[in-house]
Amino acid sequence: MKAFVNASNAVAALVVAALLLLPAYSALTGNVFVLTLVTRIVILALAAASLNLIMGYGGMVSFGHAAYLGIGGYAVGILAQEGFGSGFLQFPAALLASAIYALVIGALSLRTRGVYFIMITLAFAQMAYYVASGLARYGGDDGLTIYKRSDFAGLFNLSNRVQFYYLCLTCLLATIWLIWRIVNSRFGLVVQGLRSNEQRMQAIGFPARRYRLACFVIAGTMCGLAGALLANNTDFVSPAVMYWTRSGDLMVMVILGGMGSLFGPVVGAVVYLVLEELLSEVTEYWALIMGPLLLLIVLFGRGGIMGLLGRLSRG
Amino acid sequence: MAEPLLRVQNLVRRFGGIIATDHVSLEVTRGELHALIGPNGAGKTTLISQLTGHLVPHSGSIYLAGRDITRLPAYRRSALGLARSFQITSLLLDFTAADNVALAAQAHEGHSFYFFGNARKEGGLRRTAHAALGRVGLIERADTLVSKLSHGEQRELELAVALATRPQLLLLDEPMAGLGVTESARMVKLLRELRKEVTIVLVEHDMEAVFALADRISVLVYGRVIASGSPSEIRSNDEVRRAYLGDQHVVVRHG
Amino acid sequence: MLLVVEQILNGLQFGLLLFLLAAGLTLVFGIMDFVNLAHGSLYMMGAYFAATFVAWTGSFVLGAVLALAATLLLGIVLEYTALRHLYGRDHLDHVLATFGLILFFNEAVRLIWGPAGLALPLPSWLAFPVQILPGIHYPAYRLAIIVVALVVALLLYLGVMRTRIGMLIRAGASNREMIGALGINIKLLYTLVFGLGAALAGLAGLMQAPILTVQIGMGENILILAFVIIVIGGIGSIRGAFLAAIFVGLIDTLGRAFLPNLLRQILSSAAAATAAPALSSMLIYLLMAIVLVVRPEGLFPAARR
Numbered sequence: 069m070k071a072f073v074n075a076s077n078a079v080a081a082l083v084v085a086a087l088l089l090l091p092a093y094s095a096l097t098g099n100v101f102v103l104t105l106v107t108r109i110v111i112l113a114l115a116a117a118s119l120n121l122i123m124g125y126g127g128m129v130s131f132g133h134a135a136y137l138g139i140g141g142y143a144v145g146i147l148a149q150e151g152f153g154s155g156f157l158q159f160p161a162a163l164l165a166s167a168i169y170a171l172v173i174g175a176l177s178l179r180t181r182g183v184y185f186i187m188i189t190l191a192f193a194q195m196a197y198y199v200a201s202g203l204a205r206y207g208g209d210d211g212l213t214i215y216k217r218s219d220f221a222g223l224f225n226l227s228n229r230v231q232f233y234y235l236c237l238t239c240l241l242a243t244i245w246l247i248w249r250i251v252n253s254r255f256g257l258v259v260q261g262l263r264s265n266e267q268r269m270q271a272i273g274f275p276a277r278r279y280r281l282a283c284f285v286i287a288g289t290m291c292g293l294a295g296a297l298l299a300n301n302t303d304f305v306s307p308a309v310m311y312w313t314r315s316g317d318l319m320v321m322v323i324l325g326g327m328g329s330l331f332g333p334v335v336g337a338v339v340y341l342v343l344e345e346l347l348s349e350v351t352e353y354w355a356l357i358m359g360p361l362l363l364l365i366v367l368f369g370r371g372g373i374m375g376l377l378g379r380l381s382r383g
Numbered sequence: 384m385a386e387p388l389l390r391v392q393n394l395v396r397r398f399g400g401i402i403a404t405d406h407v408s409l410e411v412t413r414g415e416l417h418a419l420i421g422p423n424g425a426g427k428t429t430l431i432s433q434l435t436g437h438l439v440p441h442s443g444s445i446y447l448a449g450r451d452i453t454r455l456p457a458y459r460r461s462a463l464g465l466a467r468s469f470q471i472t473s474l475l476l477d478f479t480a481a482d483n484v485a486l487a488a489q490a491h492e493g494h495s496f497y498f499f500g501n502a503r504k505e506g507g508l509r510r511t512a513h514a515a516l517g518r519v520g521l522i523e524r525a526d527t528l529v530s531k532l533s534h535g536e537q538r539e540l541e542l543a544v545a546l547a548t549r550p551q552l553l554l555l556d557e558p559m560a561g562l563g564v565t566e567s568a569r570m571v572k573l574l575r576e577l578r579k580e581v582t583i584v585l586v587e588h589d590m591e592a593v594f595a596l597a598d599r600i601s602v603l604v605y606g607r608v609i610a611s612g613s614p615s616e617i618r619s620n621d622e623v624r625r626a627y628l629g630d631q632h633v634v635v636r637h638g
Numbered sequence: 639m640l641l642v643v644e645q646i647l648n649g650l651q652f653g654l655l656l657f658l659l660a661a662g663l664t665l666v667f668g669i670m671d672f673v674n675l676a677h678g679s680l681y682m683m684g685a686y687f688a689a690t691f692v693a694w695t696g697s698f699v700l701g702a703v704l705a706l707a708a709t710l711l712l713g714i715v716l717e718y719t720a721l722r723h724l725y726g727r728d729h730l731d732h733v734l735a736t737f738g739l740i741l742f743f744n745e746a747v748r749l750i751w752g753p754a755g756l757a758l759p760l761p762s763w764l765a766f767p768v769q770i771l772p773g774i775h776y777p778a779y780r781l782a783i784i785v786v787a788l789v790v791a792l793l794l795y796l797g798v799m800r801t802r803i804g805m806l807i808r809a810g811a812s813n814r815e816m817i818g819a820l821g822i823n824i825k826l827l828y829t830l831v832f833g834l835g836a837a838l839a840g841l842a843g844l845m846q847a848p849i850l851t852v853q854i855g856m857g858e859n860i861l862i863l864a865f866v867i868i869v870i871g872g873i874g875s876i877r878g879a880f881l882a883a884i885f886v887g888l889i890d891t892l893g894r895a896f897l898p899n900l901l902r903q904i905l906s907s908a909a910a911a912t913a914a915p916a917l918s919s920m921l922i923y924l925l926m927a928i929v930l931v932v933r934p935e936g937l938f939p940a941a942r943r
Binding site for chain 2: 250265267271275
């Protein structure tokens with residue numbers, strides 16, 4: 069049995085502790101900005117965690133995952149616009165819409181392998197982007213303002229920054245717990261086995277596609293939740309949230325944190341977004357640094373941050 | 384006469400201009416150990432791949448216990464009791480030996496759309512896995528990552544994985560490839576025990592093992608079965624000697 | 639009638655531009671097994687270089703030639719310094735690394751040329767309508783694009799099918815090790831192929847600059863279309879890319895032109911106004927979806943299993 073206490077677990081515990089205590093820090097220092105920033109980080113960490121499920125554990129590299137952020141967001145936005153402000157309606161709608169999209173896109177995309185799968189998921193996400201841009205009634209290119217956050221009828225008040233933050237954090241931790249259960253279940257072992265050696269899995273009796281598709285749908289639904297939360301966080305949703313570079317951002321977070329590690333996406337999201345925030349304060353042209361940095365990470369960094377920590381604790 | 388467990392009829396498979404499987408017909412009766420021998424490139428692995436469903440034949444048919452499985456996908460044939468070991472070791476490298484075998488057992492014990500419950504702690508699956516590992520002599524290495532196993536241990540694991548699916552027909556593609564003397568002897572002993580429980584089709588180059596184990600032998604040359612019969616029949620067959628067993632290692636094309 | 643002919647020609651022109659882009663991608667992917675997302679950035683650089691050099695020299699042709707050379711050089715430098723180290727790696731690594739390059743290029747362009755984009759005026763000696771059929775006129779410049787693209791396509795075809803280098807390229811696509819064993823300088827071959835791909839992208843970029851756009855991020859939108867074409871046309875097949883590109887170009891252009899009217903006949907005008915733009919954008923992806931369902935390996939794949 070591997071030692072429970074090691075570098076990567078310690079870091080994960082520290083990060084979770086810091087996230088739990090953040091509102092206290094914000095209240096003490098009066099720094100509200102940090103609360104808004106970390107709320108966004110938590111939501112995107114949820115999105116990254118869902119991508120890690122299919123990419124890290126399932127070996128399915130989807131370059132269109134940001135589509136669910138848009139679908140979840142637009143579900144909330146459109147319903148709000150049409151007068152359905154209840155969160156009890158909006159959130160399930162966001163989940164359902166994401167699941168249906170994932171089912172259809174997944175069924176089509178999983179007919180392909182490797183780089184073609186990557187490109188096709190990218191293409192479908194871009195299609196979603198264009199469709200959203202064409203919805204003149206819901207803002208089109210300019211986006212849709214959400215005047216009232218999802219109403220959870222007294223259960224919690226999303227307009228309260230601290231309550232909203234803890235809701236997002238709870239969703240993140242619950243999702244990670246769920247992913248933990250799933251990857252160790254019968255289903256999860258099959259999905260991981262398919263990543264490892266599909267031919268062998270077929271030979272012992274597992275039909276690959278249906279397991280992959282189920283995994284794809286689960287991940288999409290989870291990311292739809294992130295989309296609904298994100299729309300509430302910004303009080304706004306636009307096609308830009310689904311632009312393909314956002315999918316790229318999610319992929320980078322997963323890989324940076326360490327693919328196939330449970331807390332990797334959280335660490336990756338924190339590092340990536342904090343880095344982005346810091347760099348953009350230093351220079352307007354932070355992407356000039358980010359770009360080559362990514363290149364270097366790919367060339368030299370294997371297994372991301374959690375992988376590095378794992379090697380350090382073993383070495 | 385009882386329906387043979389495996390019946391292959393006029394199987395044909397081409398790769399571009401080359402005919403890899405040339406109207407192959409053969410029968411394997413239940414309970415026998417049927418060896419398939421032939422020079423390298425004769426098309427043995429291609430034939431096995433068509434039997435397991437990883438390759439689709441261009442014409443001809445395959446019957447398992449009387450049922451036409453020619454176009455069935457690989458995973459369906461596994462459910463019908465067909466198991467295979469691969470010539471080039473094909474295991475889940477980042478899992479342990481026990482995980483590999485347990486997954487094979489899992490494929491045949493109920494469905495796998497369970498999203499909770501730790502599968503590694505499922506008593507039934509673990510017991511089956513340990514039993515299979517015990518049979519091939521790998522019980523000590525149950526919790527070792529496959530990537531850390533020796534080549535010989537991996538070949539034995541291939542066999543354990545195939546056994547865990549409780550097959551009625553076992554297709555073994557060169558299980559002894561790359562094994563040392565002691566390991567080979569152990570494998571032969573294992574196969575001798577197994578043949579009492581399961582029908583085996585054995586593709587092998589190790590002639591000593593083949594003649595020691597086989598009830599019947601089929602010889603494949605250039606994708607064609609040039610002879611099929613008991614070991615003594617095959618040993619005394621002129622054509623086979625010329626083509627494969629004999630002093631001249633020149634392969635003569637059949638008519 | 640006039641409108642239909644005009645739109646068909648527009649579709650053909652768009653399709654041919656897409657082909658130039660897709661051909662470069664297919665070549666690089668087929669021979670080096672390298673997924674180059676930054677291909678769209680080379681397309682963008684072609685346009686930016688052209689706008690700059692044409693303004694500099696005052697001559698469209700000279701500016702275009704310089705831009706082509708600059709893009710070719712850029713591609714070669716890129717391959718030599720950074721990208722060749724990624725050959726043989728997982729495709730995911732390629733995707734990430736070239737994604738990083740896209741971010742870098744977009745920012746670099748913003749730094750050097752500013753965020754607003756550039757304008758490249760139509761060359762005056764091509765700025766007149768040509769009568770192609772009695773009563774039907776079409777802009778000379780667009781006709782020129784069609785002609786140039788067809789010539790390049792023909793040269794590509796002849797080059798790949800009939801020359802020794804082309805044979806090496808085709809052989810390389812199916813068997814990399816063999817080429818190395820033949821003693822051919824593989825590294826040089828790869829660099830040249832990448833350069834060719836970059837030149838094709840740059841050509842497409844500079845040709846469309848006067849009539850479409852020269853701005854940051856222009857490469858990404860069209861890159862995705864190029865990938866869709868490769869999927870529809872078939873893996874590793876230049877002929878497939880050609881046919882698919884024309885097909886896609888026609889469908890997209892004709893769809894955008896006529897679908898809104900068509901919808902207005904069947905639906906209420908409000909519904910049509912909402913649905914039309916969305917549906918027009920979706921057409922190509924629907925096409926790709928259909929191909930994926932019916933023939934996942936593409937319509938004209940190079941390899942047959």
